[in-house]
Amino acid sequence: MSGPTSASGVAAGGGPAGSIYDIGYRRYEGTRLGRGHAIRSLFVHSLRSSYGLGRGGRAKIAPIILGILALLPAVAIVAALTLFAQFGGGSEFNDRVPIRYDTYAGTISTLVVLFCAAQAPELFGRDQRHGVLALYFARALRRSDYTLARIGGFMVAVLILELLPQVILFLGRVLLTTDIPKAIGDDLKFVGPVVAQSVLAAGLFGGVSMVVSAFTPRRAYAVAGIIALFTIPNVVAGIVVGLGSSTIGTWLTLVSPTSILDGTNAFLFDTRLGSDFFFVDLPGIAFVAAAGVGIVGSIAIALRRFARIAT
């Protein structure tokens, strides 16, 4: 390799010629983008990591399987609708099918919890376990930038999981009818609630699991912690009610993420909660408020964690 000073192009003139090209170290004189670029890159990296992209084959197994399972009901419905449409069926199927916009979130909630338990530990856990934080913080990236980019990326990943099946459902219902504009008009009123519920679910499930992941770098503990947080409050509430105190049980449900989301779902779609739910007298807006508190609270706790963590 020649040094940094010599450089020669192709020899001019006739006769045999040879050249040595300088492939020594080059300085970088190009653009240097600031914090915004760094944050965006980390955000995209987090989103991709949530689906196992860029981390080798094994990392993709869990998210892909869970993703497919979450899509399955929607795909099944669409397939059934296709068959129905072929045989000239009308809208009776649409009205009677148990998997609809307002029930979808509830149907796949377990899958979403599993997805969070499987993937959230990777996002914060890996960096802590392997000491990568030191490298991030030694760059022009603030600690808060790091936290928000990672959480944001994960929340969007969960949002995709919640929203994509609903989109498929919508497309199926709307395109496989004889009168498309009418179908669109009919279903349009659901778009708002679907998006709102998905956003709340992504925010709450994502936020809470990322907080657990922020505090437990060890994967097994984080997974267990996340599953526990999403299931135990319900169980406790059930026990308390069973022991006779329905008021406390009612308020306890505001601490359980899955129940909060059931409540917001009912509120947004203006449906009645089933008879399993004994807290029907809580105003729907309470659930939305609880969700908001959960989301903002999780982000705040995570920010504090990384503001103080040693590298």
Added chain:
Amino acid sequence: MALISIRNLTKRYGSSVTALDELSVDIEPGIVGLVGSNGAGKSTLLKVLLGLLAPTSGDASVLDLDVRTRGTDIRQRVGYMPEHDCLPPDASATDFVSHMALISGLPRTAARERTAEVLRHVGLYEERYRAIGGYSTGMKQRVKLAQALVHDPRLLLLDEPTNGLDPTGRDEMLELIHRIGSEFGIAIIVATHLLGEIERVGSHLVAIEGGRLLRSAPLHEFVEQTGTLAVEVDEGAGILAERLAADGLAIALDGRAVLVDISDERPYDLVRDAVADLGLPLVRIERRRHRLEDLFRDATPGAPPVPAAGPVDPVATEGPP
């Protein structure tokens, strides 16, 4: 203006631990060895210079940027290679270093290109596409170095870069550091315990002890020649010593070597002739040099800095105690 300027820098944790104590020193571009005991304050100093730790009092500036106010700008221009493990095992070197390049502010295409270049410069070839978890220690250290270099920093901070490497690996890493410092033209600060390494690749030395400056000077000042000539023969050292003493030279024996005090050119020919006359197998004639560790041997924490290597006792005995 010096590359790094430090004035009365103090860092205290709580009321008990003083990591840096009124440290004042200017650091010039080159390959600077930062040496000190465990707990002497090296890591704290590196963190303060990166703008990651706020000093309790005093000032410091890196590349003319104040560490208190321009920390982000400093980190854009500085590359840091930590001592501890910091690489994810399931990413490949290429993926990881380009990711770090993006975070450092390089646009996507430039990030990819610089990653490829830098990995070549540090000596990682096909292995760069495999997951880092399968790398040897030497390869991992190279990846750490690559991520510090990828954004073309003006200054590199390397914390114990030869940690865990076997002799061949250390050799290669020191070669690399020397190349980066001399050919690539990047200023380097190497924090290390191993004085031999600094003697080999460093141009300056900054020694700190107990959070204070022990000594800061160009390396050649530390490893100057002493006034002693060491003569080694494969056999007959005793006879040689006797003969040289008879010739009127001041002599001492140190293991296999006969030490001769030099004040002028006289001894060289006397030695040559003595060896020739006695028919002894001559292996070495060499001026003894000071070693860096003499600095630490003599200094105690808190004591004033040891004066520069000047005239020394005629027959300084060196070697194992």
Added chain:
Amino acid sequence: MTGPTAALALDRVSRWYGNVVAVNDVSFALGPGITGLLGPNGAGKTTILHMLAGLLRPSAGRVAVGGQVAWRNPAVYREVGLVPEREAVHAFLTGRAFVEMAARLQRLPDPRAAAAKAIATVDLEAVADRAVGTYSKGMRQRVKIAGALVHEPPILLLDEPFNGMDPRQRLHMIGLLRSMADAGRAILFSSHILEEVERLADGILVIHAGRLAAAGDFREIRRLMTDRPHTFTVRSSDDRRLAAAFMAQPAVFGTDLRDGHLTVRVAEFRGFTQAVARVARGAGVSLFEVAPTDDSLESVFAYLVNRR
């Protein structure tokens, strides 16, 4: 213990883990003094040290300490102190508690006094009552050494003992090991820092991919490498004239004049060393510097591990 029988002896020892042969047909014998165990990462050094400590059983051959087989031999545990490379101390124990525990495990009559003595030897009194988790790397090394010394074994095995120590601690440790060896102990230590091995060890053992590549004094080993020509750097009052005079010598087969000094390539080490002073005098040239360029442990080591 260290009479006519060697303190440490390996006799055609091999150790394998499935298909991985960590140690391959190695034999050596050591007595009092300090020996450095060298080799690339993964060469088998730690395996050998653990076999000598009686913690690992050889797959073939015999590992003997003071003439007795080492494996699971309580008598050997008493004679040997091992300082392993990995972290081997619970972080919550204080230094003193750890060393006392080691003393008790050795069934010493007065563990507390023995521990205090060992702690003083490694200069750790100031922090002995703090939890080991708060120690720096160098301190942790020293507390491990104290634990290995507490029963005053005649044999000491150390795996990378200088890891993490700063210059002052290293000087202190070198002094300590030297005085122990001079008092009659047999010390075997592995290290990657060749400068230190060069100044501390009386002899070396070089392990490469499980095999013993060389043993003994490294300068002697270098002399034995006749397939590698020796080179010397010479500075004189008239390099060119001296070069011409050297070329007339049968021991010399090449000279290089450059950068203000003379490099001499030598076919025969002994012949050259015996001739150099005489030749210089005959040519009327003063010798200011004569130095073998690859006589260092670094070079010897590099040749040994790169040669095949």
